[in-house]
Amino acid sequence: MVAATRTLNPLHFEDLEPKRFEDLIRQLVYDFKPWRRLEATGRAGSDDGFDARGYEIVETEPPSASETDDEEVTVVGSGDRLWLVQCKRERAIGPTKLLQYLNEIRLAHGEVLHGIIFAAACDFSKTARDRFRHQCAAMGLQEWHLWGKAEIEDRLYRPENDGLLFAYFGVSLTIRRRSQRTELRAKLAMKRKAIRLLESAENSTVLLRSPDATTYPDHEEILNFDKQPQWFVRKYLGLCHDGLEFLTRRHFAYLADDEEIWDAMFCCNEAINLGGETPWPVPQIDSAIRAEALRVWKQLPAENRVWLDVVAVIPFESILDIDDIGDEFVSDPHIYVPFNGESGPFAHACGRIARFTDWSGPHHWIQDEEIHRVDKFPAHLRHRPVSQS
Structure with a gap:
């Protein structure tokens, strides 16, 4: 008989405070695109329906010598793409409520939204995902990503995000692998003995x-x-x-x-x-x-x-x-x-x-x-x- 293998339990995103959940998603987004700037707008208290605003760097032509001295160029480039990140730490979000959140997004005059990341601490049904996709296309968005509980866990389990996994949930796959290696070495040493x-x-x-x-x-x-x-x-x-x-x-x-x-x-x-x-x-x-x-x-x-x-x-x-x-x-x-x-x-x-x-x-x-x-x-x-x- 073989002993049962130890596995990780599902992560409890619902145990995080709403602002901490927003922080987690924003930090996961850091490496999602080459950002010129990523702002935690939700922490300001008036977020206009979203929790983070990001400007994706899109290089067109190299800036001229005169432009390199312009501080504004280093902040927001003329070709940068605007992204919005919305976070909901809820146990369930149905299709109707999901579309309601999309409709509540407000943009400043002249802003053109390129993409959106909607992250929630729950699973989404196929119907909700289909309606989300159709609504984003109807809004003229070029990219859209719906991160449910499974997608967020997948990202946290990547090696590059092991620090976030440990910081928010006290779990480290790197430490776990080291522990497994130590246990295996001890087991083999006792076998040889x-x-x-x-x-x-x-x-x-x-x-x-x-x-x-x-x-x-x-x-x-x-x-x-x-x-x-x-x-x-x-x-x-x-x-x-x-x-x-x-x-x-x-x-x-x-x-x-x-x-x-x-x-x-x-x-x-x-x-x-x-x-x-x-x-x-x-x-x-x-x-x-x-x-x-x-x-x-x-x-x-x-x-x-x-x-x-x-x-x-x-x-x-x-x-x-x-x-x-x-x-x-x-x-x-x-x-x-x-x-x-x-x-x-x-x-x-x-x-x-x-x-x-x-x-x-x-x-x-x-x-x-x-x-x-x-x-x-x-x-x-x-x-x-x-x-x-």
């Missing part, structure tokens, strides 16, 4: 320890240690694509000749005592129940007699460190990893049927314990005890 330190421990036992278990090996200091231990020994199987694999449960099982139909006796877990003697208690298997299960299992034909192994994974990124030396209580390697409730240090688990006569051969994986399962064994042996680890 595990390969180096645990090579000789493969198919042997290791001790899994919580870094919070400061009373180790004194289990009596931990409440409910028998149900939620903070350290225990498990068989280490090796590496997989996303972490270290461990044998957490092993049950007497049946696999039909078609290698689809199966059943297992979950009454006793053969994996919990693989670590041998330890200074702390481990869950005990009822000897009478185990003897009965073993007897029933051995009555099966040899070709149908299998183990059901439940294999669990500890992700590389969860491992804090590995001590390959061990101590006087457990000489096996110690793996330090946070424990989380009943699942302990494991991220996920999956059933795997292994043939009793061939441990090294291919395994039959069970993704769902109930698929193709039949009532092959007695009912009281098929179910896992609540108290069993």
